[in-house]
Amino acid sequence: MPHSWLQQLELWLTERPAAPSPPRSVPGTAPVPTPSPASGNTSPPPAVPSSDDSQHATAPPQPILPAAIPLTLKKNSRARRYILRVSRDGIVHVTIPRGGTEAFARRFAIEKESWIREQLLRVAQTPSHKASWGPGSLVWFRGDRLPIVTHTDHARIGDFVFPLPPRDKDWRPAVERHLRSLAAAELPPLVLGAADLHHLTIERVQVRDQRSRWGSCSRRGTISLNWRLVQIPLFVRDYLIAHELAHLRQMNHSRRFWAVVEQFFPAWRDAERWLRENSRRVLT
Ligand SMILES: [Zn+2]
Numbered sequence: 001m002p003h004s005w006l007q008q009l010e011l012w013l014t015e016r017p018a019a020p021s022p023p024r025s026v027p028g029t030a031p032v033p034t035p036s037p038a039s040g041n042t043s044p045p046p047a048v049p050s051s052d053d054s055q056h057a058t059a060p061p062q063p064i065l066p067a068a069i070p071l072t073l074k075k076n077s078r079a080r081r082y083i084l085r086v087s088r089d090g091i092v093h094v095t096i097p098r099g100g101t102e103a104f105a106r107r108f109a110i111e112k113e114s115w116i117r118e119q120l121l122r123v124a125q126t127p128s129h130k131a132s133w134g135p136g137s138l139v140w141f142r143g144d145r146l147p148i149v150t151h152t153d154h155a156r157i158g159d160f161v162f163p164l165p166p167r168d169k170d171w172r173p174a175v176e177r178h179l180r181s182l183a184a185a186e187l188p189p190l191v192l193g194a195a196d197l198h199h200l201t202i203e204r205v206q207v208r209d210q211r212s213r214w215g216s217c218s219r220r221g222t223i224s225l226n227w228r229l230v231q232i233p234l235f236v237r238d239y240l241i242a243h244e245l246a247h248l249r250q251m252n253h254s255r256r257f258w259a260v261v262e263q264f265f266p267a268w269r270d271a272e273r274w275l276r277e278n279s280r281r282v283l284t
Contacts, residue, residue, distance in 0.1 A: 070091075070092070071092050071093075071094055071105075071106065071109055072091055072092065072093045072094070073094050073096060073102055073105050073106075074093065074094070074095055074096065075095075075096045075100070076095050076096065076097065076098075077097075077098045078098075079095050079096070079097040079098065079100075080097055080098075081097055082094060082095060082096060082097060082100060082104070082105055082108050083095040084108060084109060084112055084115075084116070086116060086119035086120060086123065087212065090120055090123045090124070092109065092116055092120075094106075094108065094109055130172070131172075132170035132171070132172050133148065133170060133171040133172040133175055134148070134170070134171050135148055135149075135150045135155075135171075136148060136149075137171070137172075139157050139175065139179075139231075140228075140231035140232070140281075140282050141157045141158045141160060141179075141230070141231055142158060142230070142231070142232070142233060142234060143231075143232050143233030143234075143236065143274075144158070146158045148171065148175065150164065151164075155171075155175075157175075160178075160179075160182060162175070162178040163178075179227060179228075179230055179231065180207065180209065180227040182227075182230050183207050183225070183227035183228075183229060183230045184207045184227070186230065187205065187207050187225050187227075187229060187230075187241075188205040188207070190237075190238070190241055191205045191223050191225070191241055191244075191245070192205070194238075194241055194242060194245055194264075195245055195248075198245060198264060200245055200248045200249075201221060201248075202221045202222070202223055202245075202248070203218075203220050203221035203222050204221070204222045204223070205222075205223050205224075205225070206222060206223070206224040206225070207224075207225055207226075207227050208224050208225070208226060208227065209226070209227060210224075210226045211283055212283075213226065214226050214228075214229065214240050214275070214279070215229075215240050215241075215243070215244045216244065217244040217245070217247035217248060217251075219251060221248060223241075223244045223245070224244075225240070225241070225244070228282055228283065229241075231282050232274070232275075232278070232282060233274060235267060235270070235271060236271045236274050236275060238265065238271075239265050239267070239268050239271030239272075240271070242261060242264040242265035242268070243261055243265070243268070245264060246260040246261045246264055
């Protein structure tokens with residue numbers, strides 16, 4: 001299960017059309033009917049999805065969006081609804097559920113164009129996460145923002161020593177690479193050790209570069225961790241490892257899952273609090 005920490009606004013296309021009650025309206029979400037079942041795929045989807053809207057549907061929506069804003073369409077047979085998302089990097093994703101069509105997904109996006117534009121504006125107003133680094137720049141390391149200290153032949157952040165990056169360039173790519181190497185060396189043994197302790201079998205540990213999540217766990221037992229785990233406090237890092245391992249017992253975030261987490265890492269609430277308060281600052 002992904003452990004996602006960035007704000008991702010989602011629009012849920014309703015509930016089955018058969019439901020007698022009007023679609024529920026939750027702030028930040030926009031219900032629209034589910035697609036017609038797969039058997040009906042040969043016929044084109046209705047021009048306007050919801051019957052409530054049909055009275056306004058004298059003209060079909062203008063397809064402004066696909067030309068102006070590229071959409072990333074992805075089919076997911078496990079999805080129950082269409083999901084529209086604008087990710088941090090400004091990409092518009094539409095998840096197409098089982099029995100859904102690309103045409104309907106595009107229409108949905110077109111219909112929600114103003115929402116999408118609003119989200120894109122927010123993304124654009126968020127300070128660039130690619131601010132450049134050099135000597136003295138403050139970098140998250142083990143939960144603190146520490147300066148890059150330079151010496152004649154090396155540099156360091158806290159007690160982490162690495163070769164001096166080229167003087168005349170942005171240091172960020174090089175420093176991030178070194179931090180990632182540190183993560184690649186440090187995290188897999190920690191995961192294996194913790195898995196052993198809890199008698200869990202894991203297939204593989206991956207250290208990845210992700211902006212939207214700290215870690216994930218696949219059903220096959222592959223644990224993926226963000227290299228930025230070396231930037232957060234040790235106890236939070238250890239919690240995240242415990243969290244992903246707990247998914248090997250429960251592939252969900254149910255109460256039973258949290259009971260496993262409690263058993264693996266009793267101080268999980270403190271770690272969750274730290275993440276709530278700081279994730280965005282570390283991941284940007
Ligand atoms: Zn999780």
